[in-house]
């Protein structure tokens with residue numbers, strides 16, 4: 218059985234840092250997942266935006282999330298496409314337990330490609346690469362209990 222794996226070194230694109238997104242990448246380096254949240258209404262915001270999509274307040278800050286969720290959708294990819302994950306790899310959107318529609322584009326690792334399914338409970342896992350780049354990937358949540 219082939220397990221989905223992350224690359225051992227990163228040859229893919231590197232995120233451009235700016236004041237809005239840098240705290241996200243900083244949190245990953247500490248193996249914590251933090252996303253922007255509105256301090257006025259509590260709405261989570263991802264991808265990062267400078268004002269709340271719900272109440273338009275610009276009083277937003279990064280706060281930690283559980284790192285637990287479920288697979289919203291995915292694709293098993295059998296070509297490299299310059300991403301340099303070992304083939305096959307699984308591109309997915311994971312919906313976090315914190316909020317309906319709070320979804321992260323990511324990759325699934327730690328299980329066989331044919332085990333991946335929509336609604337599958339997953340949890341965040343981290344991979345550290347050169348130049349301080351850490352990626353947030355997701356693996357099966359063996360404890361389950363994402364509650365979705």
Ligand SMILES: [Zn+2]
Nearest residue numbers: 255258269272
């Ligand atoms: Zn708000």
